[in-house]
Amino acid sequence: MTPTLAALLCLGLSLGPRTHVQAGPFPKPTLWAEPGSVISWGSPVTIWCQGSLEAQEYRLDKEGSPEPWDRNNPLEPKNKARFSIPSITEHHAGRYRCHYYSSAGWSEPSDPLELVMTGAYSKPTLSALPSPVVASGGNMTLQCGSQKGYHHFVLMKEGEHQLPRTLDSQQLHSGGFQALFPVGPVNPSHRWRFTCYYYYMNTPRVWSHPSDPLEILPSGVSRKPSLLTLQGPVLAPGQSLTLQCGSDVGYDRFVLYKEGERDFLQRPGQQPQAGLSQANFTLGPVSPSHGGQYRCYGAHNLSSEWSAPSDPLNILMAGQIYDTVSLSAQPGPTVASGENVTLLCQSWWQFDTFLLTKEGAAHPPLRLRSMYGAHKYQAEFPMSPVTSAHAGTYRCYGSYSSNPHLLSFPSEPLELMVSGHSGGSSLPPTGPPSTPASHAKDYTVENLIRMGMAGLVLLFLGILLFEAQHSQRNPQDAAGR
Secondary structure (H helix, E strand, O other): OOHHHHHHHHHHHHHHHHHHHHHOOOOOOEEEEEOOOEEEOOOOEEEEEEOOOOOOEEEEEEOOOOOOOEEEOOEOOOOEEEEEEOOOOHHHOEEEEEEEEEOOEEOOOOOOEEEEEEOOOOOOEEEEEOOOEEEOOOOEEEEEEEOOOOOEEEEEEOOOOOOOEEEEOEEOOOOOEEEEEEEOOOOOOOOEEEEEEEEOOOOOOEOOOOOOOEEEEEEOOOOOOEEEEOOOOEEOOOOOOEEEEEEOOOOOEEEEEEOOOOOOEEEEOEOOOOOOEEEEEEOOOOOHHHOEEEEEEEEOOOOOOEOOOOOOEEEEEEEEEOOOOEEEEEOOOEEEEOOOEEEEEEEOOOOOEEEEEEOOOOOOOEEEEOEEEOOEEEEEEEEOOOOHHHOEEEEEEEEOOOOOOEEEOOOOOEEEEEEEEOOOOOOOOOOOOOOHHHHHHHHHHHHHHHHHHHHHHHHHHHHHHHHHHHHHHOHHHHHHO
16 A cells, blocks of 8 residues: 555545534524514514524525525524514514524524414404313313304413414304314313414414403312302492302402303402401492302412302392382281281283392392283282291392393382281280270260260251251142152
8 A cells, every 4th residue: 555545545534424424414493482473463573593503694484485584693602593573564474494504504494483463353252161160170162253254263272382273163143153162171280271363264374363361260179168249139230249258168269250251350368267268359330231140269379279169149230121010018018927918019011020129138039930910910929927037128120031130120118017926806905904094085985976976866857847847838849749
């Protein structure tokens, strides 16, 4: 072997491995957006591309664009580059990839980044079927809807980095559009909070405004709290309303939920005395929209699981129907203890239901279906046997089945008075012995009666005497008669 050949072989061995490393491609870079890939219209967003320490240049490409979207030099220590969008518009929405250049050439492209702009259309609605409260481990359905014919709906879960769920829209008989997303099994290990959007098929990365957020409450089997109203269940518009949720379990927080609503009211638990916990929810001044059925739940700070629900509490709004009602007592508003009485609520108008309330009563109003009779709609509320507890002031209201929490104006108040124990009518009255004054009173009344009878006799005799005298003056008439 000649010295020249040996030198070439040694040079080849020493350069061969180095040349092999430089000729191979570098790993593909990573692409992401801050604060996220779903950005509302007009907001800033930063796109980052991270590659190798040997990168000399970074390039950002947008799908559908023939030229590179942007080029930037790397930031120290040269392993990433920043691409800034000061104010995002529909023009920026799309699919992006990035590359970086080194002495060995261009790297592989990154995985795609879907940059979405929201706020192009009005927001949809998001609701839970049948309720946003679900037993721990249970399943439910979220309904995203709109009145317009959008092609696709998107459901996003807060704090989840998975791709959003997309469904085609379905048209309803009412003319609206919806998509139904099954959710579950629900567990209390993390927060279940959702929003939804919609978009058109030809612009899949231009979305609507987000729906109002919807939070799902996983409920457990711990003891239910109680829910009561401090003002009474029937209110007029403008009144204040405070609902109190309490328990003898030391709950750290409480939540109030109204049936049909998407939002919850949450309050920290207070301890008015040892062993008790409660929270007050002030809702006034109230309007007709406050009428409905409420429940509350309790939870401990160390758990995301809520208790079993309280018994339902119905809040009723009076004065929402202008048709009038009346209230009467049969046989009358004064009754002896132990006897029977019926309170009759009536109206000329066709109410579906009548409600009877008692002033100061803790129990909810009594409800009866309306019956038609004697050209009126009415309901009879029997009370028998009557006790002193029935005494008080009553009012009645009418309502329609289409919205049972909205009531008519109240009837005029009826005062029901309950006297002492009833006794047989044949029994002599009992009481203290008669006094001389009472005898004098009786004697005076008796004398007046006698004097009245005597006056009638004298009047009769006077009439007879007048007739006799008249006959003597007119004998012919008397004969004719």
